[in-house]
Amino acid sequence: MTAKTVVILHLKAAARPAVRNAIETAISEGSDLRVLVPYDGEEVSRIVREAMDGGAERIIAGGGDGTLNAVVDTIVAAGDGAADLTIGVFPLGTANDFARGCGLPLDDLTECLRIACNADGKPVDVGVLNGRNFINVASLGFGAEITATTPAQLKKALGGAAYTLTGLIKAMNLTPHSGRVIVPGGEDLEGSILFAAVGNNRYAGGGFEVGPLAKLDDGLLDLCAIRVDRGIRIASIGQELDDPMNPDNVHVNYRQLERFTIESDRELHCNLDGEPLQTRRLEFHVLPQHLKIAF
Numbered sequence: 373m374t375a376k377t378v379v380i381l382h383l384k385a386a387a388r389p390a391v392r393n394a395i396e397t398a399i400s401e402g403s404d405l406r407v408l409v410p411y412d413g414e415e416v417s418r419i420v421r422e423a424m425d426g427g428a429e430r431i432i433a434g435g436g437d438g439t440l441n442a443v444v445d446t447i448v449a450a451g452d453g454a455a456d457l458t459i460g461v462f463p464l465g466t467a468n469d470f471a472r473g474c475g476l477p478l479d480d481l482t483e484c485l486r487i488a489c490n491a492d493g494k495p496v497d498v499g500v501l502n503g504r505n506f507i508n509v510a511s512l513g514f515g516a517e518i519t520a521t522t523p524a525q526l527k528k529a530l531g532g533a534a535y536t537l538t539g540l541i542k543a544m545n546l547t548p549h550s551g552r553v554i555v556p557g558g559e560d561l562e563g564s565i566l567f568a569a570v571g572n573n574r575y576a577g578g579g580f581e582v583g584p585l586a587k588l589d590d591g592l593l594d595l596c597a598i599r600v601d602r603g604i605r606i607a608s609i610g611q612e613l614d615d616p617m618n619p620d621n622v623h624v625n626y627r628q629l630e631r632f633t634i635e636s637d638r639e640l641h642c643n644l645d646g647e648p649l650q651t652r653r654l655e656f657h658v659l660p661q662h663l664k665i666a667f
Contacts, residue, residue, distance in 0.1 A: 375406035377460075377489055378423040380416055380443060382435030383409055385464040391434070394462075394482040403489040407434075413442050420446040430458045430666070432488045436465015437508055441645035445505045447663065448498055459665045460488025466578065467646070470508040473573035474588075474667035493664025496588040499572045500657050506645045507663075509576040509583065512568040512654070513549050513640055551636035553595065553627075561625055564601035568634070570656055571596065576643075584616060585628065591660035592628040599623055631657040 385391050386409050399405055410416045420443055423431055431447070433440040440461060447454045462485050463471035468478055477483050499506045552562035569576055571583025571594040583594040598609060602622055609623045616626035634640075634654040642649050 376404045376428060377406070377430040377432065378419070378428045379405055379407045379432045379434050379460075379462065379485075380419055380439065381407055381409045381462075382439050382464055383411060385435060388464075390481050391464065394485040397482050398485050398489050401486070405489070413438075416442040417446040421450065424450055424457065429456070430460055430489070432460035432462050432485070434462035434464055436463070436646060437467060437470050438465070438646035440470055440508075441506060441647060444498065444507045444645075444663065448505045448659070454663055457664065458493030459663060460485075460491075461665065461667060462488050465646070467576075469575040469577070469579065470573055470645070471667075472579060473508070473575045473586075474665070476667055488666055491666035493666050494589070495661035496663055496665050497572055497591060497593075498659040498662045499570065499593050500659060501570070501642070501644060502651065502653075502655055504644060504649075505659075506572065507665075508571070508573045508645045510570040510645075510654075510656075511576050511582065511643045512570070512634065513565060549636045549638065549640060551634060551640075553597065554633040554635065555627070555629060556631055558629075561597065561627075563599045566598045566600045566604070568595065568597040570594070572658070581613070584613065585626070588665075589661055590628075591658060592630060593632075593656055593658050595625075595627045595629060595632065595656075597625045599625055629656075 395405065395407060408419050410419055416439065420431060431443060433443040443459060447457060447459065461471050461474065461476060463476060463478055471478060476487065499510065501510050550564050552560055554560050569582035571586040573588055574581050574583045574586045576582045582596055586594040596616060600623065612618065612621040612624035616624050636652050639650045639652050642651065642654065
């Protein structure tokens with residue numbers, strides 16, 4: 373690969389007229405692009421490695437948060453090569469939560485690609501969960517179960533509202549998880565948790581602000597846990613999320629940490645930048661300002 377900028381374009385987005393127009397505009401404005409369309413996640417990783425070996429200076433993830441995660445994970449795994457690359461974000465998914473948190477103009481794909489091609493890369497942190505890298509948010513428990521079990525066609529038809537609709541249906545049978553958050557050298561949290569999010573950035577689930585204080589470059593992961601062991605009042609949760617660090621909060625426990633472990637009494641659904649997994653023990657830490665992203 374000789375192009376300085378490689379666009380990895382999600383297969384389902386490749387034929388969209390707005391996508392084609394954005395790419396044609398970028399080329400007409402002088403961007404040296406090579407556009408590649410992988411057929412699965414493994415192919416994404418192969419293309420990223422080949423682009424790095426070929427001297428690419430910028431790799432643009434053209435897809436949703438899952439595509440961005442595959443690009444990020446491959447670059448982080450490559451080690452020293454990450455320092456020489458800038459990652460661009462061409463938001464073409466259902467939720468586009470990372471791009472939303474970066475303030476990209478989601479309603480203008482041409483401008484998004486222009487930024488991805490030309491903006492300087494800013495140093496950002498990378499989160500790590502059980503050895504897997506993530507750039508946006510890991511959601512745990514009820515919220516992740518919603519994401520994992522929302523039918524694909526419903527997501528496509530309703531966008532971010534699909535998560536809300538399915539959530540309302542599932543809310544008839546809420547099952548909290550008992551567990552604890554272990555903080556090295558700090559105060560542990562133990563109780564019954566309905567939902568938790570670990571944010572490197574602010575949004576998950578199609579625009580829900582689960583990490584309102586999260587910053588991409590502060591060297592911290594923001595843990596927001598919704599406790600229900602002292603009863604549950606939906607209105608109170610909303611109010612407490614507006615002031616998450618308030619020590620008098622009943623439901624919302626919010627912490628900013630470099631490293632911690634979550635243990636659950638049973639397997640937790642976890643959504644990692646759009647990719648599902650299930651486990652009972654989750655070990656988190658952060659890689660401070662490990663990558664450069666254009667936004």
